[in-house]
Each structure stands twice: as C-alpha cells, then as structure tokens.
Amino acid sequence: MDTIGIWIAAVLTIAVYSFLFKENKMFTFAEHLFLGLAVGHAAVLGYQNVMNMAVNPLVQKGQITWLIPLLGGALLFTRLFPPYAWLSRIPLGFMMGVAAGLSLKRAIDSEFWAQAAATVNLGLNTLDNVIYLVTVVAVLVYFFFGVSEKSPGGAAVMNVGKLGQYLMMIAFGASLGSTIMARLSLVIGRLQFLFGTWIPILPK
Amino acid sequence: MLNTFMNLDRRVIYVVLLVVLFIPLYKPIGLPLPITRESKATYEFIDKLPADSVVLMINSTGPSVEAELYPQTLTMARHLMSKNIKIVICSLAVEAPRYNTKLFERWAAEYKYESGRDYVILPYKAGGETAMAAIGRDIVSLYTTDDNNKPLAGMPLWSRIKSVKDFTCVIDIGGGESQRWMLGHIQAPHKVPSIAAITAVILAVTQPYFSSGQLVGMLSGLNGAAEYELQSKTPGPAAAGMDAQSLGHMWIVVLVLIGNIAYIASRSQTKKK
Numbered sequence: 097m098d099t100i101g102i103w104i105a106a107v108l109t110i111a112v113y114s115f116l117f118k119e120n121k122m123f124t125f126a127e128h129l130f131l132g133l134a135v136g137h138a139a140v141l142g143y144q145n146v147m148n149m150a151v152n153p154l155v156q157k158g159q160i161t162w163l164i165p166l167l168g169g170a171l172l173f174t175r176l177f178p179p180y181a182w183l184s185r186i187p188l189g190f191m192m193g194v195a196a197g198l199s200l201k202r203a204i205d206s207e208f209w210a211q212a213a214a215t216v217n218l219g220l221n222t223l224d225n226v227i228y229l230v231t232v233v234a235v236l237v238y239f240f241f242g243v244s245e246k247s248p249g250g251a252a253v254m255n256v257g258k259l260g261q262y263l264m265m266i267a268f269g270a271s272l273g274s275t276i277m278a279r280l281s282l283v284i285g286r287l288q289f290l291f292g293t294w295i296p297i298l299p300k
Numbered sequence: 301m302l303n304t305f306m307n308l309d310r311r312v313i314y315v316v317l318l319v320v321l322f323i324p325l326y327k328p329i330g331l332p333l334p335i336t337r338e339s340k341a342t343y344e345f346i347d348k349l350p351a352d353s354v355v356l357m358i359n360s361t362g363p364s365v366e367a368e369l370y371p372q373t374l375t376m377a378r379h380l381m382s383k384n385i386k387i388v389i390c391s392l393a394v395e396a397p398r399y400n401t402k403l404f405e406r407w408a409a410e411y412k413y414e415s416g417r418d419y420v421i422l423p424y425k426a427g428g429e430t431a432m433a434a435i436g437r438d439i440v441s442l443y444t445t446d447d448n449n450k451p452l453a454g455m456p457l458w459s460r461i462k463s464v465k466d467f468t469c470v471i472d473i474g475g476g477e478s479q480r481w482m483l484g485h486i487q488a489p490h491k492v493p494s495i496a497a498i499t500a501v502i503l504a505v506t507q508p509y510f511s512s513g514q515l516v517g518m519l520s521g522l523n524g525a526a527e528y529e530l531q532s533k534t535p536g537p538a539a540a541g542m543d544a545q546s547l548g549h550m551w552i553v554v555l556v557l558i559g560n561i562a563y564i565a566s567r568s569q570t571k572k573k
Contacts, residue, residue, distance in 0.1 A: 145425070206514060211512055271501075275500070277523070283321060299328070
C-alpha cells in the first residue's frame with residue numbers, strides 16, 4: 097500500500113511540475129484531483145466536527161444549547177432559497193461580529209501596546225536597535241500627509257519620509273527574498289521525496 | 301548575446317535550477333550554516349525546559365507548507381521527547397491532523413512514548429482565530445476526546461491540564477496568521493512562553509514579536525529547521541537540503557544580475573539609436 101501511495105505521489109508531483117514546461121492534461125488532472133481531495137477532506141472533517149461538537153452532545157446528553165449554533169449553521173444555507181436568503185445574514189452578522197471583536201482585542205493587547213512598549217523601551221546600545229528606531233520614525237513620517245514642502249521645516253520632513261520610503265523598499269525586498277527561499281524549500285522537499293523515497297538515489 | 305539573455309526561455313531557467321538544486325542533494329558540499337539568534341534562543345529555551353513538563357503544540361501544517369514546517373516540527377518534537385517532555389498537539393488546519401499522526405509514528409517507538417501517558421493528539425477544530433481563543437479561554441471544555449475519538453477524561457497526561465497555563469510552553473506551527481492569534485489569546489493574557497515555527501514568507505511580519513520579547517523563540521523556514529537540527533546534533537532532511545537552498549539562491553542572484561545588466565545595456569543601446 098505504501099509503495100502504491102509513493103508512486104501516486106511521485107506521478108502527481110511530476111504532473112504538477114509539468115506545468116512549468118507548458119499547460120497539459122496531466123497538470124489539469126492533478127490540479128482537479130487535488131482540489132477534489134481537499135474539498136472532500138474538509139467536508140468530512142467539517143461533518144465530524146459538527147457531529148462531535150454539537151449533534152452528539154445534543155442528542156446523547158440532551159445539551160439543548162447546541163441547538164443555537166446548529167440553527168445558525170442551518171440558516172446559512174437559506175442563501176440557496178432566494179425568498180429566505182435574508183435569514184442567512186443573521187448568523188453571518190454574528191460570525192463577523194465575533195471575528196471583529198476577537199481581532200480587535202488581540203490587536204490592541206499583543207500587537208499595538210506590546211509592540212509600542214517594546215519600541216519605546218528600545219535601548220540605543222546596538223546598531224540593530226538604532227536602525228530599528230530610525231526605520232520606525234522614517235516610515236511613520238512617510239505616512240504623515242499633513243506637511244507639504246512649502247510648510248516650515250517641510251523639506252526636512254519630506255526627506256525623512258523619502259528615507260522611510262527607501263527603507264520600506266528594503267523591507268519589501270527582504271520579504272521577496274524570504275518568499276523565494278520558501279518556494280525553493282518546497283522544490284527541495286519534492287526533490288528529496290522523488291530521489292530519496294521514490295527512486296532512492298540520494299545519500300541517507 | 302544581449303538578445304539571448306533578454307529572450308531566455310523560462311524553461312531553461314527552470315531546468316538549470318533543478319540541476320543546481322539536485323547536485324548538492326546528491327553530493328552534499330557542506331557549506332557553513334550560521335545559527336541565527338532566533339534559532340539559538342528556541343533551542344536553548346526548549347533545552348532548559350524541565351523533564352516531565354507539558355508542551356502544547358498548535359499545528360497548522362498543510363501540504364503547501366509541509367517542506368518548511370514539517371522538518372521544524374520533527375526536530376523540535378524529537379528534542380522534546382529526548383528530554384522526556386510531554387506533548388499535547390492540536391490542529392487548526394484541516395490537513396494538519398495527518399502530520400500529527402505521522403509525527404508520533406516516526407518518533408514514539410524510539411522514545412517509548414505512549415498515547416495518553418506521554419502524548420495526546422487532539423482533533424482538528426474549525427474556526428481559526430475563534431478556535432485559538434477557545435483554547436486560551438478553556439482548553440479542557442473545548443476538547444473531550446482525542447483524535448481517535450477516545451475520551452480524554454482518564455488519560456494521565458490530560459488529567460494534568462486544567463487550563464492553558466499548565467503548559468510550560470506553547471509552540472505554534474503555521475504559515476499564516478496563527479502566531480498572532482497565539483500571541484493575542486494565549487501569550488498576552490496567560491503569559492505562557494510562546495514559540496513560533498513559521499514559513500520564510502512571513503518572517504518579516506513575525507520578527508518584531510521576537511524582537512519585542514513576546515516570542516521566546518522563532519524558527520523560520522527550512523533553514524530554521526536545519527539550524528535546530530544542527531544544534532540538537534541530529535542532522536535530518538532540513539540540514540541535508542541547505543546546500544541546495546544556498547546554491548539555488550546563488551543561481552537566482554546570478555539571474556537577477558544578468559537580467560539587470562542586460563536591461564541596462566539594452567536601454568543604453570536604445571538611447572544611442
């Protein structure tokens with residue numbers, strides 16, 4: 097069974113990479129198969145989640161509060177019936193509200209305050225810290241649109257903003273470099289599978 | 301010559317890249333790999349954890365990030381097991397449960413780890429940030445069975461957990477936003493030391509959390525896994541792939557240089573005309 101799995105994985109890997117040569121039927125087949133598997137897998141796990149978390153406690157233990165999320169979930173499907181589609185907005189609004197509330201709490205606690213406090217408390221004892229502070233200030237100045245070049249001291253502010261712009265470009269470059277590194281890691285992982293597991297010619 | 305470079309078929313670039321990546325995998329060169337301060341901090345923190353303490357791993361690995369995240373998970377879990385640290389692992393991505401099972405199939409026998417006593421695999425929970433918030437609020441109520449549908453009540457390891465504060469460390473493994481969810485819903489309110497194992501793509505946005513001290517450790521991409529493997533003296537697939545990674549980068553740098561030189565030269569030729 098393992099051998100069959102390895103062969104299927106190897107053939108599908110080659111099928112996906114064959115896109116780099118040109119689009120072909122093997123690639124399209126692999127693409128559709130992957131999509132189908134991913135949706136099927138998600139559907140099964142979603143079904144298990146609903147059964148284990150809500151339906152079983154409701155039916156077996158009589159925990160009737162689970163009716164509320166189950167009803168909310170069922171209302172989402174009213175989008176399929178246009179006269180009743182408006183009902184789907186109720187659970188959708190609830191979900192959006194929960195998501196917004198959670199994100200806001202998280203952002204204020206661990207992103208805004210913690211990051212601001214760490215930046216303010218940064219000692220200027222290393223070159224890293226100096227660059228960090230200069231970058232924070234320069235980038236903030238770049239997004240300060242209330243000063244024009246003709247304002248008193250405006251030219252200096254604009255120059256600091258220009259510096260912020262260049263520093264942002266360096267940061268975007270670093271992000272792109274990281275992305276390339278990540279993509280190469282994926283290729284390396286596939287090569288290790290193809291030539292380490294499927295055709296084992298790589299050193300152990 | 302100039303036209304050749306400007307009109308280079310992209311397939312030539314891909315073939316050369318594949319060859320450049322394959323050669324060091326077949327015949328490792330042994331290029332030096334400096335250990336970053338993030339990887340060093342991660343290794344040192346885990347190495348100092350007391351034996352028999354319990355660590356929570358929150359896994360969001362999927363096939364698209366497997367090559368980067370799974371080697372990190374493997375090497376950290378192996379280190380934890382070698383120190384007899386208990387592991388509770390859960391999934392916030394639909395594809396992650398498969399990796400959790402694979403992880404313990406790989407190492408459990410070697411370190412004599414038993415399900416329920418030394419490790420617990422919790423089932424997948426949908427909801428993303430909502431699920432993370434629920435873990436932070438009341439993990440005991442959230443999970444009643446393990447991944448095989450066995451009741452958690454009565455499992456020796458699970459009986460030690462009353463809240464997320466009972467974990468000596470939380471390790472989030474993911475390539476999306478899950479690190480920020482962990483910081484917001486576990487690290488900030490409960491002050492549980494937190495580590496992020498991330499893909500290289502999100503390094504720039506996660507780095508500030510390590511610099512600010514909110515994360516006690518951080519592993520990034522395949523090189524993060526390789527650095528951890530080297531520190532724990534257990535070279536594995538990540539370390540084996542780093543020569544290929546470095547040569548691949550060199551090929552891309554060469555392409556960028558050639559592309560820019562050819563572009564500048566073609567521009568000056570156009571001006572002359």
